[in-house]
Amino acid sequence: MTVPVPPALPGPIDPPARLLMGPGPINADPRVLRAMSAQLVGQYDPAMTGYMAETQELYRAIFATRNDATVLVDGTSRAGIEAAIVSLVRPGDRVLVPVFGRFGHLLAEIAERAMAEVHTIEVPWGQVFPVSVVEEAIERVKPTLLALVQGDTSTTMNQPLDEIGEICARHGVLFYTDTTASLGGNAFEADAWGVDAATAGLQKCLGGPSGSAPITLSERAVAVISSRKKVEAGIREAGDVDAPDFVRSNYFDLGMILDYWGPRRLNHHTEATTMLYGARECARIILEEGRDAVIERHRVAGAAMLAGVQGLGLSVFGDVAHKMNNVVAVEIPSTVVGDAVRASMLSDFGIEIGTSFGPLHGKVWRLGTMGVNARKDAVLQTLAALEAALRRGGASVPAGGGVDAAMDVFGGTEV
Structure with a gap:
């Protein structure tokens, strides 16, 4: 068998100079790129696990939370979104998605793929939801999870979240928000606002390249994830992959990801070391400036x-x-x-x-x-x-x- 050979090898990567002033990605901070050129180490090297612990602490400050379950999902911001929804939503759960732009539709689609019963409410693009409209929908739909984008770059709108968490808590609803476009450049207070789960990406206000998704989870969210994990062993033994508690993803199963980042360091995947360096530096730079x-x-x-x-x-x-x-x-x-x-x-x-x-x-x-x-x-x-x-x-x-x-x-x- 003849192996095809390119007529000529391409030269090294040499991208043109660009000032990226669109909705993202943006130019990464040079300090982030320098951090990403650092030497690789093994994922269980004490230096590496030390960097992981430091990164968790840095992102607790970025999200304004004390959540122990604050980690990175290796992948773009969409990987973080999918991990949160797939891990928190059981098939048949009701999920409410207020849609005010393109990325609300994305949350609804991912929830549908997780076999949720998805309910949406909408306002015209260019507007945000009054809190009373969200509360009325929660009372009517009685969802397990509210999935709400904070800042939707398709419309540039920033949905106020500061009253939403209290409403969700009062009605026994988990509150998840996608902060990909907003975190770092707009106010966000995970604990003060009662957010149960939040995900982000590096490629916008955090000042890095796409490829790492910070996520923080409240104790309520972790309890849901843990409850699913406890019954998974029995589900696997019975071969009942249609059972509601079976998480239909290996890579995005937050139960396993939290074990990987936790004190036991249970193997889940090979850590994206270079991206972790970059994510760590993004957060470090922000906190250094304030x-x-x-x-x-x-x-x-x-x-x-x-x-x-x-x-x-x-x-x-x-x-x-x-x-x-x-x-x-x-x-x-x-x-x-x-x-x-x-x-x-x-x-x-x-x-x-x-x-x-x-x-x-x-x-x-x-x-x-x-x-x-x-x-x-x-x-x-x-x-x-x-x-x-x-x-x-x-x-x-x-x-x-x-x-x-x-x-x-x-x-x-x-x-």
């Missing part, structure tokens, strides 16, 4: 970007009062071709901005200010390039309007 200071930096940079696009005469999509700090959706002017402007931004200026999904596809651009890119020079460069690309695309915009408006927000700050 968690509240990082959120404030995102707020200022996001406010400057918002003012800048408005200074260019562009309309902003959605309820700005509930916009995430770290991303803004801009309505594409009818006088330009949206994809052509984005292509010009990339090819002429090396700056990437995003479009959106579903009903917003081709109607808005999404501009992000997150992680290491939530800073003055990145915002000003993006606004200056956007002005030029708009002009070349045929739009009439105020000369210097974007940069001037953003500068007024930054004032004398060094953000």
